[in-house]
Amino acid sequence: MSQTWKKNSSEGETKPQTSFVNKFLRGSKLRSSNAKSRKENNDLKTTESQPSEGMQKMATLDNAKALSSETELGSQMEKNEQLLQKLGKKAVNKCLDLSNCGLTTMDMREMVALLPFFPDLEELDISWNDFVGGSLHSITQQMHLVSKLKILRLSSCRLTTDDVQTLGEALEMIPELKELNLSWNSKVGGNLPRILKFQKGSKIQTLELVDCALTSEDGAFVGQLLPMLRSLEVLDLSVNRNIGDSLSSIAQGLKSTSKLKVLKLHSCGLLQKSVKILDAVFRDLGELRKLDLSCNKELGGGFEDSSAQLVMLKHLEVLDLHQCSLTADDIVSLTQIIPLLSSLQELDLSANKKMGSSSENLLSRLRFLPALKSLLINNCALESETFTALAEASIHLPALEIFNLSWNKCVGGNLQLLLETLKHSTSLQVLRLSSCSLMAEDVAHLVSVIQMGHLARLQKLDLSYNDGICDAGWTIFCQNIWFLKELTELDISLRPSNFRDCGQWFRHLLCAVNKLPEITEIGMKRWILPALQEEELECFNQDHKRSIHFDHGGFQQADFPGLTKPKAILQS
Structure with a gap:
């Protein structure tokens, strides 16, 4: 969730960089120079044929307009450069990152003036700017100017209900969109159908809706939407505690997302029965790399007889089950499954205190996961026997x-x-x-x-x-x-x-x-x-x-x- 931006530096010295504005102006000058060269060549070929007086006046007028246009362009680009410098940002290639830079309402208006100079813009990030809320319409009205946009991030922008409405209309003008992040905007909840109007064949690959106050109705809508998102690779619905009630609908939709690589349902109000619902989907998610079910405290007991298909996730690299109130029987069931996930690189079982007396067999079998890079088993009330089993198994984890x-x-x-x-x-x-x-x-x-x-x-x-x-x-x-x-x-x-x-x-x-x-x-x-x-x-x-x-x-x-x-x- 880091929203920081990077500067190139070495030992405290900043390497001179050519800003987008300077590159733009340099390109304009180059085009002007090339045009001038072509004009001179044409003049040499027509020295024997002098143009009429009317043609000379028209050429003079065209040159004046071109000069005026270039002057206006230079003035506007200078203003744009000043805005970016004030915000401590730079336009890099096809990316405009203005996240977490305290945009004011005035800055928003100036930023909108930037968009015509980014016809090939592919990434726009204005996350973590409170003043975006209530002003988003000024941007969405110009979305047709950046129709090539592939990544749009608007997390934690205090979007209003009106913003949500205009956003839904604007997204229809961005057919190439592949990533959408609306996390930490509570007004998204209850309004999801007004925003996500994706049709069959959508190119969306990443959809992040963390802590958006989604309702159970929103969850049901997500289930209906997923079959339209055949290219989806990342789905994050974390910290939406009401969608557990509509998990059956979501799971049904997940069966159509065979390319899904990341599924995050952290703190979503999942229950014991939720494990069985998800287990029926795992065989359809053969490409899944990351599964996060953490902080669902009512999940405990659900793995006892309902996790057989989890073993089908042959490419799973990250499994996060921390703070899930795992029971002793859950641990017994997971003992038969986790050691078979041979691609596993990160395992988080922390804050499951009943592991202390029941995880000896599971921890001893971690030796079969040689690719494991991260093992989090803090606050599990381990006992001497379980700690000994862990210590003996950890010898066989060279990549840790x-x-x-x-x-x-x-x-x-x-x-x-x-x-x-x-x-x-x-x-x-x-x-x-x-x-x-x-x-x-x-x-x-x-x-x-x-x-x-x-x-x-x-x-x-x-x-x-x-x-x-x-x-x-x-x-x-x-x-x-x-x-x-x-x-x-x-x-x-x-x-x-x-x-x-x-x-x-x-x-x-x-x-x-x-x-x-x-x-x-x-x-x-x-x-x-x-x-x-x-x-x-x-x-x-x-x-x-x-x-x-x-x-x-x-x-x-x-x-x-x-x-x-x-x-x-x-x-x-």
């Missing part, structure tokens, strides 16, 4: 890049079980062990792996909320953290209810930071710096020009008046 075990207390005192995994995980980039009841001995085991260089590619390390680690443990950790040359983020924050003085290990941390070229973020919430260490941090900030954020969480001395000596919060 993201491993999240946070909020599983059994990891504390048992981290050594993961040593072999960490030694062989040459691809690991993110390791999260927050609130795992880690002790100093666990940190020592982690350090032994770090010292041997087995976590050389690690970029993010989360050890927060492990308040049981003593100063000696933090000392040995900080003395060796510099081995992680690619580390960008480190979090060692304390729990919200706990505040402690930084020990002498803080000096080792500052020394290590000097040797970490990529580090930008260090989470140290609720660690308190005594005056001497505060001075050391100030000297560090003065001596180093790098941008490193020490996140202290805003703790103030006044919050703890009982402290006996002046202390300061860690800050950059």
Whole structure:
């Protein structure tokens, strides 16, 4: 859902770029120059035949009009350039990205003036601009000027009911449209048939309607619409809690979308019976790559006898079932299916607390998923036996890049079980062990792996909320953290209810930071710096020009008046 835009830069220096406007003007000058050359050639061929006086006057008039037209063009393009510069944006090739740039009503009018100069525009993104709402008609009335548009993004624009009506009419003028994003616009709900008037043969490939307050009637309409969208590859209906009631209609429509690659139904009010309804569709979705059923808390129990067809998704790469209230019987059923999804790269089973005592067989069989890159099993109340099974299986996951075990207390005192995994995980980039009841001995085991260089590619390390680690443990950790040359983020924050003085290990941390070229973020919430260490941090900030954020969480001395000596919060 990122709405950021990128600038090309290298070591703080911006590479000069030729804007769309300059390219446009350069093209105009080139065309003018070519026309002039052709005119001169023609003049050479007709030197023996002089034009009449009337023809000379007409030529003079045409030249004057051409000059005036070029002058007006240059003036308009200069204004367009000024608008784009003000918004911090650039027109790149066939893309106009004005997302999240605080468009005002005046900016909207100026932007509409841009459209005639983009006859070949293929992508328009004005998402995350509140003032678009109520003004969309000024754009939709000009949609015929950008009939080649293939991508239209209008997410979080506060569209009004009137906007919705005009949008439906405008979309009929864009026959080449392949991607439409209307997410986070609540007025879309209840009005979907007025917007999506796609006919059979539509080229739509991506349709995103996240958190649009869709009604059950809207869901039924989607079911009727899907057979018209034979090219559909991405369908995201997440965070529309009322469409669970019309899932049968949606599922019936999905049978006609054999090219579908991504299906997201996150937080859609799905129930136990929903699994059976979807299971009947899976055999028709052989190209599906990503399936997200997460945050449907009433889904628990639905996999017990209704997920046999899930195994038909031979190309499935991402399966997200986090926070689905999975039962012990669900886990038994999934144990027979998940290990057979040989293409699986991302598996999220987090926040299913009943896994703790019933997932030993499932976790041990993860060894049959060698392509797995991301395994999220945080907050699953794992027990010693299930954690041991996971540790033994994870040795066989050489491609693992993201491993999240946070909020599983059994990891504390048992981290050594993961040593072999960490030694062989040459691809690991993110390791999260927050609130795992880690002790100093666990940190020592982690350090032994770090010292041997087995976590050389690690970029993010989360050890927060492990308040049981003593100063000696933090000392040995900080003395060796510099081995992680690619580390960008480190979090060692304390729990919200706990505040402690930084020990002498803080000096080792500052020394290590000097040797970490990529580090930008260090989470140290609720660690308190005594005056001497505060001075050391100030000297560090003065001596180093790098941008490193020490996140202290805003703790103030006044919050703890009982402290006996002046202390300061860690800050950059």
